[in-house]
Amino acid sequence: MIKTGEPALPKSMRICLYLALPLCLSLPANASQAQSAAPVIKYDTSDNIIYPVQARHGMVATEQRLASQVGLDILKRGGNAVDASVAVGFALAVVLPNAGNIGGGGFMMIHDARSGKDVALDFREMAPSSASRDMYLDSAGKVIPRRSTFSHLAVGVPGTVAGLTQALSKYGSMTLKDLLAPAIKLAEQGFEVTPHLAGMLDASRDHLGKWPASRAIFFKGDRPLLAGEILVQKDLAKSLRLIAQQGPSAFYEGAIAQKIVAEMAAHQGIMSSADLKNYKAIEREPVKGTYRGYQVMSMPPPSSGGVHIIQMLNMLETYPVRQQGVNSAQNIHLMAEVMKLAYADRSEYLGDPDFYKVPVKALTSRAYATELVTKIDPDHATPSSQIKPGKLQAYESDQTTHYSVADKHGNVVATTYTLNLLFGSGIVAAGTGITLNNEMDDFSVKAGAPNAFGLIGGAANAVAANKRPLSSMSPTIVLKDGKPFLVTGSPGGSRIITTTLQMILNVIDHDMNVAEATLSPRIHHQWEPDQLRLEKGISIDTQNILAQKGQQIRVSRPMGRTQTIQINADGFEGFSDPRNPDGKTLGF
């Protein structure tokens, strides 16, 4: 059982109360992840207390411990949170090759302490200029299998290098060369494949194995690398070195661009040198809302995440969520009904704001939330078919990654970026070591028909030249009295939004520390399919009550993998979601 309603003590002090005192006193001021320095972080059935990592001067939480170490080293050298985030972004491209990338794209939320400004940086991939609405259909109008996922036509113009370098030049303080050095070293010298990475390589055997340039990196003979073997990426090291020497133009106009275009031309791809040259990261206004006195800042379209997190928080604020208790039947039923209403809107109204007028203000207004909650019956689940005529929307791939960084100056950065599926398209552009995304599949490849992952959408997210596909990635910053309080986000496709929502609720409503908030079982409903997904850990009694209310329950595999940092008056508390065992939070 997770405790709620603790005495009014700071959460860090509360942890000390529950720890044996000597153990508490021995928690070093420069505590690194508690997973390696005792106490071990896991469900603690003896006293119900779970320990976040604590630190005073800065913190980095990522899905790969080597990348967390890179970020920590940058902070220790005096770099700010943006510097560390840029270094981590490049390092994850090496050590988390299934999702970390320079051949993909993503989003970064920055709170810049100097100016007090909050920034949403969009470096989402873009459709090539000769992309068109029906490019994934045959002459009979049928979707051609795998074309939008595992072919050269699946690749969107990558945004990561533009995004990371733009963040650095506007908000960082160190040189690109310094920040790329650790990633170059990791690529050149190699690192040991973890059991988790080996599992993902094995799961990607078919689409990686198809391409000689990909096999050359990720295979040994006729099989993918195994745990314990060393992954060396010499070509990727060369590409990173070129970027260090020449800046982003090496990627978008120079030798790397030429190789990517040659790769495309050799396999009926359509990405041109002009597409790469014209790519721009875009600074956008974050989506903003408030929740019980906290300010919530998240990613605007082309992400759907920020809009729907705020829309759901607006609805939930009208209920006594804390009194309901975390994951009580009443609480889960409410969250599910709120999620259904938000995801029904997602299918209709969300797309690239440069192509489609997304009604952000209306969707995130309190008036609209007040209207929506009148549709919620506390005793009965409303069938999804009655919420809006079905535009089926199935579960998206969860092969994305999120990381959070906070520094002692009050800067915080939340970054979520992706190749889309595991190792993206599986295509490495020959001679570059760069794995290319398959983000084109995040468009609605045919209006009203499911794509390879069952995703259906309408005009708002149809394929078009130079358009960015809709995303669920939701890097989020919560402020308290204008100062950073929580930095969070997650991979998990459509479950990113509900995972991030529950992190906010667990900390603010249920008074959990970030470790407790992370480990609490998650739920997810996305309107269609009409299915309430529950992680293991929700009691059978609760499930029975939910079923009586008419919820269609399905016990699910783990959902989301958060990397979260909370900022308190006396320092940082962070936690890497053990749903990925390779993740690590480090602080000093």
Ligand code: GLY
């Ligand atoms: N490719 C998953 C997302 O952007 O939501």
